[in-house]
Amino acid sequence: MTSNEPAAHDAVVLAGGGARRLGGADKPGLRVGGRALLDRVLDACADARATVVVAAPRPTARSVRFAREDPPGAGPVAALDAGLRHVTADDVLVLSADLPFLAPDALRRLLTALRSGGTEGALLTDADGRDQPLVAAYRAAALRRELAALTAAHGGLTGLPLRRLTAGLDLVRVPDPVGSFDCDTWDDIATARARIREHDHVLDEWISAVKAELGVDLDVDTGVLLDLARDAAHGVARPAAPLTTFLVGYAAARAGGGSEAVAEASRKAAALALRWAREAEQEAAGQEAGRAAGQDGPAGNDGPGPDAG
Secondary structure: OOOOOOOOEEEEEEOOOOOHHHOOOOHHHOEEOOEEHHHHHHHHOOOOOOEEEEOOOOOOOOOOEEEOOOOOOOOHHHHHHHHHOOOOOOEEEEEEOOOOOOOHHHHHHHHHHHHHHOOOEEEEEOOOOOEEEEEEEEEHHHHHHHHHHHHHHHOOOOOOOHHHHHOOOOEEEEEOOOOOOOOOOHHHHHHHHHHHOOHHHHHHHHHHHHHHHHOOOOOOOHHHHHHHHHHHHHHOOOOHHHHHHHHHHHHHHHOOOOHHHHHHHHHHHHHHHHHHHHHHHHHHHHHHHHHHHHHOOOOOOOOOOOOOO
């Protein structure tokens, strides 16, 4: 690591709770915006050097390591202890698996707050100002210190509430009512699904879902592609819009992929669509001029000529 590179961090995702308020449903597997809650969280923390999911092994959108607390279902403190045994970075993100709107930027802000403030932990607070200790960045050494103290005091970690652990830490708070939103009830799930489809969010959410589904890790200028689709629809025909954007993607892939290849293919296709539209406009203008010339011909053309007998 050079001086310009950020320090490495790991992530521990707790995904093995009983979801009693959801009737025992498989909460990490519930889908919001077409993606499992767990996969949405794993996408947010993709920058972690190592990611440990504390739960029984299951299919996930990206490769992770699984761990299990002993006994299974022993609670969040025991689960955190199990996850920490498999990470080595000085800083660790600790996340629950039910955060539909968690974004990488929120996690970067947590890590920045942790590292710049000289504290032992930085956690998000929700819309009501409540601490969310499972959306947080911690010093791994501080967590291990408190876990050892709790084990010594209680003879184990089973059933201990998370506040017993965080009470001994020096913490800083980062307000984020969106990133800290978690899904504990079916009403929460319904709220999350409705918000995904709000006008201000639906396109970004859809693009993220498609990229995740197709395994595409590429940031492109969606505005350029939308402009291209508009030009193709207006200048050629409506069905040309999806076909053109498909061909742009195919051409970019053949050119080696990457955002620059997409931008270049989009530029060429947009220029073609504009040329096509100009030709259509010129043809329409010529036809209009011809009709006007016919209507403005010499008077009397339709009557008998002067030599008519």
